[in-house]
Amino acid sequence: MKKIIPFFVSFLLGLGTYAQENVNFSTQKEIISPEINPDGSVVFRLDAKNATTVKVQCDCLPEGGSLTKGEDGIWSLTTKQLNPELYSYSFWVDGVKAFDPNNAFLIRDVSTVVNVFLVGGGKADLYKVTDVPHGTVSKRWYTSPNLKSTRRLTVYTPAAYENNQLTYPVLYLMHGAGGDENAWMELGRAAQIMDNLIAQGKAKPMIVVMTNGNADQTATPGESSEGFVKPIFMRPATFSGMTEAAFGDIIQFIESNYRVKKEKASRAIAGLSMGGMHSLVISANYPNTFDYVGVFSSAMLQPKDSQATVYSDFTNKLKAQKNNGFKLYWIGIGNTDFLFERSNEFRKLLDSLEFNYQYHETKGGHTWSNWRDYLSEFAPLLFQ
Amino acid sequence: MKKIIPFFVSFLLGLGTYAQENVNFSTQKEIISPEINPDGSVVFRLDAKNATTVKVQCDCLPEGGSLTKGEDGIWSLTTKQLNPELYSYSFWVDGVKAFDPNNAFLIRDVSTVVNVFLVGGGKADLYKVTDVPHGTVSKRWYTSPNLKSTRRLTVYTPAAYENNQLTYPVLYLMHGAGGDENAWMELGRAAQIMDNLIAQGKAKPMIVVMTNGNADQTATPGESSEGFVKPIFMRPATFSGMTEAAFGDIIQFIESNYRVKKEKASRAIAGLSMGGMHSLVISANYPNTFDYVGVFSSAMLQPKDSQATVYSDFTNKLKAQKNNGFKLYWIGIGNTDFLFERSNEFRKLLDSLEFNYQYHETKGGHTWSNWRDYLSEFAPLLFQ
Numbered sequence: 001m002k003k004i005i006p007f008f009v010s011f012l013l014g015l016g017t018y019a020q021e022n023v024n025f026s027t028q029k030e031i032i033s034p035e036i037n038p039d040g041s042v043v044f045r046l047d048a049k050n051a052t053t054v055k056v057q058c059d060c061l062p063e064g065g066s067l068t069k070g071e072d073g074i075w076s077l078t079t080k081q082l083n084p085e086l087y088s089y090s091f092w093v094d095g096v097k098a099f100d101p102n103n104a105f106l107i108r109d110v111s112t113v114v115n116v117f118l119v120g121g122g123k124a125d126l127y128k129v130t131d132v133p134h135g136t137v138s139k140r141w142y143t144s145p146n147l148k149s150t151r152r153l154t155v156y157t158p159a160a161y162e163n164n165q166l167t168y169p170v171l172y173l174m175h176g177a178g179g180d181e182n183a184w185m186e187l188g189r190a191a192q193i194m195d196n197l198i199a200q201g202k203a204k205p206m207i208v209v210m211t212n213g214n215a216d217q218t219a220t221p222g223e224s225s226e227g228f229v230k231p232i233f234m235r236p237a238t239f240s241g242m243t244e245a246a247f248g249d250i251i252q253f254i255e256s257n258y259r260v261k262k263e264k265a266s267r268a269i270a271g272l273s274m275g276g277m278h279s280l281v282i283s284a285n286y287p288n289t290f291d292y293v294g295v296f297s298s299a300m301l302q303p304k305d306s307q308a309t310v311y312s313d314f315t316n317k318l319k320a321q322k323n324n325g326f327k328l329y330w331i332g333i334g335n336t337d338f339l340f341e342r343s344n345e346f347r348k349l350l351d352s353l354e355f356n357y358q359y360h361e362t363k364g365g366h367t368w369s370n371w372r373d374y375l376s377e378f379a380p381l382l383f384q
Numbered sequence: 385m386k387k388i389i390p391f392f393v394s395f396l397l398g399l400g401t402y403a404q405e406n407v408n409f410s411t412q413k414e415i416i417s418p419e420i421n422p423d424g425s426v427v428f429r430l431d432a433k434n435a436t437t438v439k440v441q442c443d444c445l446p447e448g449g450s451l452t453k454g455e456d457g458i459w460s461l462t463t464k465q466l467n468p469e470l471y472s473y474s475f476w477v478d479g480v481k482a483f484d485p486n487n488a489f490l491i492r493d494v495s496t497v498v499n500v501f502l503v504g505g506g507k508a509d510l511y512k513v514t515d516v517p518h519g520t521v522s523k524r525w526y527t528s529p530n531l532k533s534t535r536r537l538t539v540y541t542p543a544a545y546e547n548n549q550l551t552y553p554v555l556y557l558m559h560g561a562g563g564d565e566n567a568w569m570e571l572g573r574a575a576q577i578m579d580n581l582i583a584q585g586k587a588k589p590m591i592v593v594m595t596n597g598n599a600d601q602t603a604t605p606g607e608s609s610e611g612f613v614k615p616i617f618m619r620p621a622t623f624s625g626m627t628e629a630a631f632g633d634i635i636q637f638i639e640s641n642y643r644v645k646k647e648k649a650s651r652a653i654a655g656l657s658m659g660g661m662h663s664l665v666i667s668a669n670y671p672n673t674f675d676y677v678g679v680f681s682s683a684m685l686q687p688k689d690s691q692a693t694v695y696s697d698f699t700n701k702l703k704a705q706k707n708n709g710f711k712l713y714w715i716g717i718g719n720t721d722f723l724f725e726r727s728n729e730f731r732k733l734l735d736s737l738e739f740n741y742q743y744h745e746t747k748g749g750h751t752w753s754n755w756r757d758y759l760s761e762f763a764p765l766l767f768q
Contacts, residue, residue: 028481050436050478094434097412098482104495104605105612111488117612129609134534138522141543150518159525162641221488225513228489228501257546 031074033102034089034117040081042119044089046100049073051093058089059369067091084124085369086189088114107186109368110178111231125196126376127189132199133159137191139181139223142253146246151212152219153250154181156191157258158198158205167261169383170207170254171292172247173375174271174278178233180220181212184375187368193376203379206268209254213271213278215242238274239301241308244281251289265327268382270294272371273339277301280346283326284317285310291327292382296374297334297366299342300349315353322355328381329357332374334364415458417486418473418501424465426503428473430484433457435477442473443753451475468508469753470573472498491570493752494562495615509580510760511573516583517543521575523565523607526637530630535596536603537634538565540575541642542582542589551643553767554591555676556634557759558655558662562617564604565596568759571752577760587763590652593638597655597662599626622658623685625692628665635673649711652766654678656755657723661685664730667710668701669694675711676766680758681718681750683726684733699737706739712765713741716758718748 033045044056044067054067054075060082067075088107091098099106103115118124135158143150161168173190175183184190190208197203216237218224237243255262267290271279276298283293302311329350333343350357360377364370417429428440428451438451438459444466451459472491475482483490487499502508519542527534545552557574559567568574574592581587600621602608621627639646651674655663660682667677686695713734717727734741744761748754 028479046480048478048480051480052434093477093480093482094432095412096430096432096435096477096480096482097485098477098480099497101481101496102614103612104492104497104615106490106497108488112485113483113488113490120611128611129603129607131534131609134525134536136522136524138520140520140546141518150515152518162524219513223513225515227504227512228487230486231488 028101029074031102033100034115036117036119037078040083040119040121042079042082042087042117043076044079044091044100045074045076045102046091046093046098047074048093051075053092053094055092056089057092058087059367060085060087060089082119084119084122086116086118086124086127086372088116090114108231109187110233123373123376126193127372128196129192130196130199132195134195135159135191135198136161137185141219142250142257144246144249146249147215147242149218152181152223153212154185154210155254155258156185156194156208156210158194158207160205161207161259165259167259168205168207169266170209170258170260170268171379171382172209172211172250172267172269172279174211174213174269174275176271176273176275177235177238178231179275180214180217180231181210182220184208184210188375189372190375193372194379197376197379204383206379206383207254207258207260209250211250213243213275214238215240215246239303239306241281241302241306241310243278244285244310245308247278247282248286251286264288264291266291266383268292268294270296270330270375270378271298272296272374273298273366274301281310281314284314284321287317287320288324292330293326293328294330294332294374294378295346296332296371296378297337297339297343299339299346301339301342315349318350318353318355322353329355330360330378330381331357332360332362332370332377334362334366334370336363336365337370338366412485413458415486417484418499420501420503421462424467424503424505426463426466426471426501427460428463428475428484429458429460429486430475430477430482431458432477435459437476437478439476440473441476442471443751444469444471444473466503468503468506470500470502470508470511470756472500474498492615493571494617507757507760510577511756512580513576514580514583516579518579519543519575519582520545521569525603526634526641528630528633530633531599531626533602536565536607537596538569538594539638539642540578540592540594542578542591544589545591545643549643551645552589552591553650553652554593554638554642554644555652555654555763555766556593556595556663558595558597558653558659560655560657560659561622562615563659564598564601564615565594566604568592568594572759573756574759577756578763581760581763588767590763590767591638591642591644593634595634597627597659598622599624599630623687623690625665625686625690625694627662628669628694629692631662631666632670635670648672648675650675650767652676652678654680654714654759654762655682656680656758657682657750658685665694665698668698668705671701671704672708676714677710677712678714678716678758678762679730680716680755680762681721681723681727683723683730685723685726699733702734702737702739706737713739714744714762714765715741716744716746716754716761718746718750718754720747720749721754722750
C-alpha cells in the first residue's frame with residue numbers, strides 16, 4: 001500500500017473543499033468519545049475550551065454527570081462499570097444541547113435525537129450485528145382501504161427467505177406513542193435480535209412486520225408527504241381506535257404478498273406501551289386470529305369514554321378470546337413503570353375471567369432497555 | 385376529541401419519566417428552527433442564553449453566518465432567498481459543534497452528522513416524498529465469493545414490482561469514498577427522485593441497486609459486525625481495484641434474485657467520485673455488459689502505479705468498449721470541482737479514441753447538490 005500514499009495525500013488535499021462540503025468552522029480536536037474500556041466503564045470526552053459547564057445526560061447515569069475540564073481543554077467523565085446495554089446520551093454545554101461530534105451514531109426518539117453506544121456482553125450481545133446470516137429489512141408501502149391511505153411498514157424477512165419456498169409464521173410488532181415503523185429497528189434493535197436468536201436456534205425463523213400505528217400518519221416523519229415535520233408524541237388519532245379497526249388491512253396485505261402460514265398458530269402480535277394496547281385490543285377484536293400475544297409495558301389505555309367500537313364490550317371480547325383458546329398471552333412490565341398499576345388492574349380483569357397469561361415482571365420502567373429484553377424473551381416462545 | 389384530553393394530560397404527566405427516558409437537563413425553549421419562509425428565505429434559531437458566539441455552517445451560506453442574540457436569549461439569522469435544494473447545516477456555539485435541537489432530521493456524511501432541511505420548488509420537488517406510488521427499499525445481504533464476505537446492499541424496486549410478473553432493467557448506482565450502501569438513499573434522495581421521475585413518466589420503471597463500494601467493509605458503519613466504529617474517508621481497500629474486480633458477484637446476485645432483464649440494453653451503471661471511477665472501470669472491464677454508463681464528478685482516479693488488473697491496459701479496454709458499442713456514456717461535472725481537470729484529461733483520452741460520450745458541465749463543485757441533479761438528469765435517459 002505504501003506506493004499509493006502520495007496519491008492519497010494529493011486526493012485528500014482536494015477534500016478540504018468537499019468532504020463535508022463546508023469549510024471547517026472549528027478547532028475542535030478529533031478525540032475518542034465515547035471510549036468503552038475493557039472493564040465496561042465508559043469515558044465521555046468533549047473539546048470545549050470556552051465552556052463553563054459540560055454535562056452529560058445518559059441513561060447510563062440516571063442522576064446525570066458533569067464532565068471535568070483537563071489542562072488541554074478536553075472535558076471528560078469516566079463512568080463506573082456499566083452493564084451490557086445499548087445506551088443513549090447527549091452533552092449539554094453551558095445549557096445548550098450538543099451531540100458528541102466524535103460519535104457518528106444517533107437515533108431519534110420521538111423528536112429528540114441522541115447519541116448511542118453499545119456495551120457488549122450478556123444480553124447486549126443480541127443487539128450486535130454478528131457474523132450470522134442476516135434477514136432482509138424492507139421499507140414497503142401498502143394501501144389501507146379502511147384508513148384510506150397508502151402507508152409504510154417495515155418488514156423483516158429472515159435469512160434464506162428468498163432462497164427457498166417455505167412458508168413462515170409472522171410476528172406483528174408494534175411501537176409506542178411517538179414511535180413509528182422505524183422504532184423497533186432503530187431503538188429496538190429488532191433485526192439484530194431476530195438475526196441472532198434465529199442463528200442460535202433459539203427462535204424459529206419468522207417474518208416480523210413493524211407497522212406504523214399512528215392512524216393519521218402514513219410514514220415516519222421525513223419519509224411521508226408531510227415532509228420534514230417535527231415528530232410529536234401524541235398525534236390526534238392516538239387512541240382513536242382506528243389503528244386497531246384497520247389492522248385487518250395489514251394482515252391482508254402481508255398474507256397476499258409474503259409466503260406466510262395463514263393460520264392462527266402462525267400469527268403473533270406484540271407491542272410496547274400504546275402498541276401493547278394495540279396488541280391486546282386487536283387480538284381480542286380479531287377472534288381466533290392470533291395464538292400469541294405480547295403486551296409490553298402496557299394495559300387498557302384507551303380513554304374511558306371512548307366511543308370506538310374496538311374498545312366497547314371489551315370484557316366479553318376477552319371472554320370470547322379465552323373460549324376460542326390461544327397458546328400464549330405474555331405480559332411484561334417493569335416494577336417502576338408509570339403504567340405498573342394500570343397493568344395490575346388489567347391482570348386483575350384477566351384473573352377475574354380466568355384468562356390464562358404468562359407474567360414477566362422486571363426491574364426498571366418504561367424504557368427501550370426493557371422492550372429489547374421483552375422481545376428477546378418473547379420471540380423464542382413463538383411458534384414452537 | 386375534547387372528551388379525551390384529560391386522559392391525554394394524565395398520560396402525558398407520566399411521560400416526564402420516560403418519553404426520552406431522561407430528565408430534561410435544559411431550560412432551552414421549544415422554538416421553530418429552521419423556519420422556511422414562503423419566499424424561500426430561512427430562519428435559523430437557537431436558544432443559547434449564555435453563549436458568546438453562535439455561528440451556522442450551512443451549504444446555503446458558503447461564507448458561513450453569525451446568529452444575532454435577541455432580548456429573549458434566542459439567537460437567530462435569516463438567510464436571503466434560497467434556491468430549491470436539500471441543505472445541510474450545523475451550529476457552532478462558542479466553538480463547540482451543536483446540532484439544532486428543534487430539527488430532528490440529520491444525515492451522516494462520512495463521519496460528520498448534519499441537520500438537513502428542504503427548500504421546495506423546481507428541481508427540489510423531485511427530492512420530496514409525494515403522493516405517488518412508492519417503490520420498496522430493501523437492505524439485503526449477499527455473498528461475494530470474490531471478496532470472501534457477506535455484504536449488504538440497498539435495492540430499490542419500483543412501485544408495482546411485487547404486483548406483476550414483468551422483468552425490469554437495472555441501474556447500479558455507486559457512492560463515493562467515505563460513503564456506503566446508504567449514501568444514495570440518504571444524501572442522494574434516490575428513492576424520492578426515482579419515485580417521482582417514474583410517476584411523472586420521465587423515467588422507466590427500473591430497479592436501482594446501491595452497493596457498498598468499500599471492498600473491505602461489509603456494510604455501513606454501525607450495521608456491520610465492526611460495530612459502532614467511526615466512519616473514515618479512505619479505507620485501506622479504496623482504489624485497490626477489488627470492488628471493480630468483484631462486481632460480477634453483485635450482477636450475479638441481482639440477476640438470480642430479482643425479475644430483471646439480463647441483457648446489455650437493460651443494464652446501467654453510474655456513480656459519483658470514487659463510484660464514478662468504479663463505473664467507468666467496471667463498464668470497461670465487463671465488456672458488452674452495460675449499455676448505459678454515468679460518470680459523475682469523476683475520472684480515472686486510481687494510483688498511477690497500481691498493479692490491479694482492472695486498471696491495466698485501460699486504453700485497450702476502452703477501445704474494446706467502443707467497438708462493442710453502447711447507447712450512452714454520460715459524464716457530468718461541476719466547473720469548480722477539484723477533479724475538473726482530471727475529468728478533462730479523461731475526456732481527452734476518450735476523444736483521442738473517438739469514444740462517444742455525452743458531456744454535461746454544470747456550475748458548482750464536488751457536492752451532493754450536483755449528484756442529485758446528475759441522477760435526475762441521467763435516469764430519464766436510461767432504457768428508452
